[in-house]
Amino acid sequence: MTAAISVSGLTRRYGRQLALNGVTVDFEGASITGLLGRNGAGKTTLMRIIAGHELASAGSVRVFGAEPLENSALLRRMVFIRENQIYPEFKVRHAIRTASWFYPNWCGELAETLLEEFDLPTDRAIKKLSHGMRSALGIVISLAARAEVTLLDEPNSGLDAVARRRFYDLLLREYAEYPRTVLLSTHLVDEVADLLERVVVIDHGCVVLDACSDDLRGTATRVSGRPLDVEEFVAGRLSWGRATSRSHESVVVGGVLDDADRLWARELHLDLRTLSLQEMMVHVVDQTTEDYARETVA
Amino acid sequence: MSTLVKVVRYHLVKPDNLVFVPWAVLVVGFAVNVMVVATTFGGQSTIRYMGTLAALYLTFSVGGVTSITRALPLGLGLGLSRRSFYLGTVLTAVSLAVVYGLILALLQAIERWTHGWGLSMGVFRAPFILEGPWYLTWLMSFVLLTLLFVWGVWSGLVYRRWNLIGLWAFMAAQVIVGVVAALVVTWMGAWHHVGHFFVTLSAPGIAGVVALFAMLFLAGGFATIRRVAV
Numbered sequence: 001m002t003a004a005i006s007v008s009g010l011t012r013r014y015g016r017q018l019a020l021n022g023v024t025v026d027f028e029g030a031s032i033t034g035l036l037g038r039n040g041a042g043k044t045t046l047m048r049i050i051a052g053h054e055l056a057s058a059g060s061v062r063v064f065g066a067e068p069l070e071n072s073a074l075l076r077r078m079v080f081i082r083e084n085q086i087y088p089e090f091k092v093r094h095a096i097r098t099a100s101w102f103y104p105n106w107c108g109e110l111a112e113t114l115l116e117e118f119d120l121p122t123d124r125a126i127k128k129l130s131h132g133m134r135s136a137l138g139i140v141i142s143l144a145a146r147a148e149v150t151l152l153d154e155p156n157s158g159l160d161a162v163a164r165r166r167f168y169d170l171l172l173r174e175y176a177e178y179p180r181t182v183l184l185s186t187h188l189v190d191e192v193a194d195l196l197e198r199v200v201v202i203d204h205g206c207v208v209l210d211a212c213s214d215d216l217r218g219t220a221t222r223v224s225g226r227p228l229d230v231e232e233f234v235a236g237r238l239s240w241g242r243a244t245s246r247s248h249e250s251v252v253v254g255g256v257l258d259d260a261d262r263l264w265a266r267e268l269h270l271d272l273r274t275l276s277l278q279e280m281m282v283h284v285v286d287q288t289t290e291d292y293a294r295e296t297v298a
Numbered sequence: 299m300s301t302l303v304k305v306v307r308y309h310l311v312k313p314d315n316l317v318f319v320p321w322a323v324l325v326v327g328f329a330v331n332v333m334v335v336a337t338t339f340g341g342q343s344t345i346r347y348m349g350t351l352a353a354l355y356l357t358f359s360v361g362g363v364t365s366i367t368r369a370l371p372l373g374l375g376l377g378l379s380r381r382s383f384y385l386g387t388v389l390t391a392v393s394l395a396v397v398y399g400l401i402l403a404l405l406q407a408i409e410r411w412t413h414g415w416g417l418s419m420g421v422f423r424a425p426f427i428l429e430g431p432w433y434l435t436w437l438m439s440f441v442l443l444t445l446l447f448v449w450g451v452w453s454g455l456v457y458r459r460w461n462l463i464g465l466w467a468f469m470a471a472q473v474i475v476g477v478v479a480a481l482v483v484t485w486m487g488a489w490h491h492v493g494h495f496f497v498t499l500s501a502p503g504i505a506g507v508v509a510l511f512a513m514l515f516l517a518g519g520f521a522t523i524r525r526v527a528v
Contacts, residue, residue, distance in 0.1 A: 053375075072379045086367075086371040086528075088369045089312065094311045101307060101308070
């Protein structure tokens with residue numbers, strides 16, 4: 001299967017700052033991928049270049065095999081509302097109406113439903129919407145467009161817990177009905193973990209982790225207990241994130257633990273806790289930050 | 299529906315900036331003119347030129363700026379290419395300028411017929427450029443409105459691409475070009491030639507010069523938008 005989006009050696013420089021540093025990654029058609037990373041890691045820049053909003057300094061982006069920049073036929077199949085999207089002096093309904101003209105698969109019924117689900121007043125000026133409501137407007141447009149490539153930039157940012165839950169349900173339902181290539185950047189990693197088929201973590205403009213979320217599940221465990229016992233258990237395993245006090249130690253070990261491991265841990269009175277996706281991301285990013293700092297100093 | 303027509307609809311889905319505000323400003327200006335003239339200069343027989351029309355042109359120009367600063371980002375977000383957006387925006391401006399030119403020509407005809415609204419006012423007439431037959435008034439208004447809009451668009455694009463410093467440089471460059479041209483004319487002692495050129499230039503000739511500048515700005519804007527990021 002050829003990739004819907006193929007990014008190769010993508011670099012974007014802003015003066016001396018490297019926003020993207022040789023990113024190479026593919027996104028399959030009909031998939032939901034989480035684009036994770038800290039603020040300023042390069043997630044939005046990557047999306048902007050994929051959507052042809054920003055130009056690359058080096059490298060290439062192909063969407064369905066073609067270069068997206070100024071490619072009208074291709075851009076029509078994509079939707080990308082940014083987290084801090086600039087709108088004209090519109091009311092909500094103006095933005096919805098405009099969007100409906102540009103997308104051949106636009107579903108007006110869905111837009112209505114979504115507006116109701118998010119309690120978005122269509123007669124309210126967009127500049128008077130709260131942060132969360134603006135996010136909701138972006139979600140309504142992005143989903144109702146039913147575009148083959150849907151780029152969601154921090155869609156859950158500012159949404160309250162109820163609206164977030166609704167968004168996740170709606171996204172899954174919509175995706176099941178109209179599968180498409182969804183790229184979703186977010187800070188709330190654990191909340192969306194169940195939605196994601198794949199996880200791409202970006203840090204300092206580089207892809208530091210790219211894996212199926214099923215493969216990642218349970219691949220890192222925090223082991224804690226008495227220092228001697230922990231060390232005995234951990235010996236010979238990939239481990240990081242060590243926190244030690246005189247009577248207590250906790251370490252993260254990589255790799256799936258089998259039944260024998262778990263039995264042994266119980267005998268040593270160790271506490272085992274599987275790391276969530278968010279904790280794993282934090283660990284991965286911490287590691288690369290250390291490497292990055294080391295490289296920069298050297 | 300072609301993409302360009304969709305862009306026109308996008309610009310006019312909420313027509314405040316491009317339709318209501320320019321005409322509202324003109325109506326208010328006109329009302330102030332009437333009040334001032336009626337209370338101070340009543341009974342004059344020579345035409346008093348008011349210059350109020352400039353307000354319409356300037357607000358239309360501002361519409362050109364906001365079509366870039368506010369409308370371009372969402373346009374690209376909804377899958378438009380820069381090229382489609384630009385051509386659709388220009389199509390919007392040209393269509394409005396055609397209609398506005400007709401309205402202004404009609405208002406001018408009424409102004410003549412009523413001897414300056416009964417007060418010898420020249421609101422829709424201006425010496426030299428807006429004093430010919432209706433079709434020349436229409437032509438002149440059309441090219442001037444287009445010129446100012448396109449100038450606004452280009453300024454907006456320069457701002458989007460190179461920020462405030464770029465905009466200052468852009469404005470400064472225009473002033474410098476004007477000053478250099480004036481200096482060259484002075485050094486060559488050719489001011490009487492220039493004066494002669496404009497005096498003998500008929501109204502269609504002036505419209506042609508304005509159109510030439512509009513085309514120049516249009517090309518400048520197109521070159522600038524090609525690498526604009528949002």
